[in-house]
Ligand code: FES
């Protein structure tokens with residue numbers, strides 16, 4: 080069933096008349112051309128498609144677009160503000176926390192959610208919170224370091 | 238000769254002509270200074286010559302210093318996440334003495350770059366590096382000649398820094414590369430040896446440099462094949478058989494046609510639906526009714542090993558020495574074991590993807606591929622086009638590890654684009670990715686080895702079935718030995734595997750190192766001595782001794798006879814000219830058989846290390862990825878049917894698995910650079926097997942070492 084859905088996408092109001100059951104991943108990638116959100120498995124197993132809905136990390140391959148009606152969606156393209164990279168993005172670059180980079184957008188957005196909920200995560204909390212996001216290039220150790228670094232930065236260096 | 242270390246996968250591509258003649262090519266390039274050079278392992282070139290296939294032309298790579306002073310290097314290699322876009326640029330900048338940021342790497346585009354066989358086998362730095370440096374040195378020499386004329390000085394009085402040539406004693410006399418190349422059109426073919434910069438003069442090489450492409454990748458701007466759009470583009474979904482070898486007996490596509498906006502393509506074996514919305518394409522595919530006849534199942538996960546031994550072709554001797562009968566005679570203890578290894582998937586997070594556009598008699602394909610030039614040949618022959626009308630552009634590739642070399646998805650996209658008259662994108666689902674993966678082959682290794690009364694290895698009789706010979710040769714000092722390889726990942730034996738197999742990060746070597754080093758550890762235990770001490774007693778190879786000692790120092794290895802209960806493991810290995818030693822610490826839950834890897838130390842001697850930061854990342858990646866095949870990864874199948882459809886049943890390493898990793902790069906500034914993308918993965922099976930044994934006394938002979946197998950092996 081087509082229906083008009085209104086939501087905020089990377090800070091901008093959008094309205095879209097679409098089949099309500101379409102998955103957010105494909106709406107973002109095809110209708111909005113926001114291809115930073117990646118397809119990896121299509122079944123919620125890898126986290127490559129992670130976006131933020133009302134600042135919570137969500138797997139967009141599993142989320143019908145009707146569920147974001149009236150909400151705020153942030154993709155990797157919307158994370159930098161006025162050209163300033165988010166501390167997580169900076170930390171991923173600084174720590175070389177990526178190789179092929181395919182999992183990277185999902186990693187960063189999942190970490191964003193983690194740090195919003197817990198500004199001072201322990202190593203174990205980071206590993207647990209990130210555990211459902213897969214990286215075949217196995218940059219895990221570096222990603223953990225990047226998240227620790229970004230957490231410090233987001234706390235204002237404390 | 239261990240030819241499979243060097244020869245192609247199963248490319249049918251050699252002998253393809255470059256798109257342009259050299260003259261046409263140079264005309265297109267425009268002004269500046271251009272150095273043409275050729276890249277290749279002498280062994281490959283020799284093999285090509287023997288097969289009567291000369292190199293396409295007398296160069297296959299080039300660099301240009303443009304009229305604006307920017308330096309571009311054109312290579313058919315592809316960036317897959319292994320960091321060559323950085324390490325090659327670094328080498329070039331260093332030799333040419335320009336800042337790194339004026340270097341552009343143009344990679345893999347078959348219209349712009351000279352022919353290349355593919356990016357795999359840790360060959361990029363090894364075989365590309367030295368000629369690239371020589372070419373850069375040649376370019377520098379040309380520029381200094383020009384500067385000498387310009388500044389009225391003799392070349393020997395001139396020096397270069399950051400792209401500016403200056404007079405050594407009269408510093409105000411200087412001229413930039415850009416000023417020198419302006420209005421010039423100079424092309425040189427690199428012949429013979431250029432004078433290379435001395436390692437002690439390196440300014441950029443050997444310094445850590447971060448990935449040059451990171452900015453695009455953290456902002457979502459980096460384009461992978463699936464991120465590209467063409468006007469009017471349709472998404473394809475393709476009808477797939479339920480098992481390899483299944484035959485289509487009937488098909489009814491009428492249901493698919495009812496899904497609004499769907500185009501159904503039926504062309505021989507290719508039945509597909511196209512739609513402007515990928516989800517609708519998936520929906521339409523579901524509506525196709527197809528009947529299949531599945532082949533009779535002969536092999537499954539259990540009987541595959543016996544089957545492989547039965548169908549194995551005759552073996553090739555990889556190396557031998559002494560006399561096996563004599564060796565057995567003088568051995569006090571002889572140990573004979575069989576090691577098994579299952580099928581492993583590449584499982585890159587990006588699935589095989591391609592976008593194809595066919596206009597008139599021209600085709601352009603953007604594909605996630607490690608081998609753009611072979612794909613070009615395939616597309617040309619399938620579409621019946623001359624090769625020069627086909628262009629392959631590899632955008633960023635989301636991981637390869639040997640899995641993106643066959644390009645089936647590129648050919649599918651090209652055929653569908655031609656049949657439909659529209660640009661078509663093919664993105665495999667995760668299930669398709671597992672189905673058409675060219676798995677690391679299941680393999681068997683049989684070893685019979687003996688030691689004398691002084692714990693010296695006296696006999697080594699080694700046979701590897703179906704993995705391939707890479708890494709099979711031992712490096713111990715053994716008087717009576719023979720290493721045989723039966724069948725290989727590179728040459729398909731009919732009736733062996735029920736589905737596709739191929740190269741997987743450090744092909745063959747993971748299996749070989751698991752078997753060899755496990756066997757060495759077993760013999761150390763039989764001799765009743767510490768496995769490190771046992772190795773040092775049986776080694777003369779200085780590089781191996783050096784990495785073992787370096788790892789032991791970092792790890793804090795204290796000698797003990799296994800099983801000591803500490804959960805310590807050790808293994809050594811060689812791959813792509815690089816030497817490795819690994820040590821690990823694990824914890825094993827005796828009740829459940831669950832293994833927790835707590836710590837891994839790896840020492841790597843890779844000759845001259847171009848980018849230590851990059852090398853360390855690759856090592857960490859190798860170690861973590863290697864935990865997967867050691868402990869969990871195994872394809873579940875029955876005949877040609879693959880049961881793994883997603884990451885829920887096929888588990889790959891994740892955050893919670895990651896141990897503390899410590900890496901040591903032994904930098905040998907005077908040695909040639911060796912491979913770095915693969916080696917550190919090869920020891921992971923053996924080092925963990927030994928650590929498990931040391932922890933609980935369970936010796937596991939089959940990878941992956943699952944909890945069930947560990948429990949079954951418990952004493
Ligand atoms: S694509 Fe959504 S979780 Fe993998």
Ligand code: FES
Pocket residue numbers: 177178179180181182183213214215216217218318586635636
């Ligand atoms: S960087 Fe390649 S999958 Fe994570």
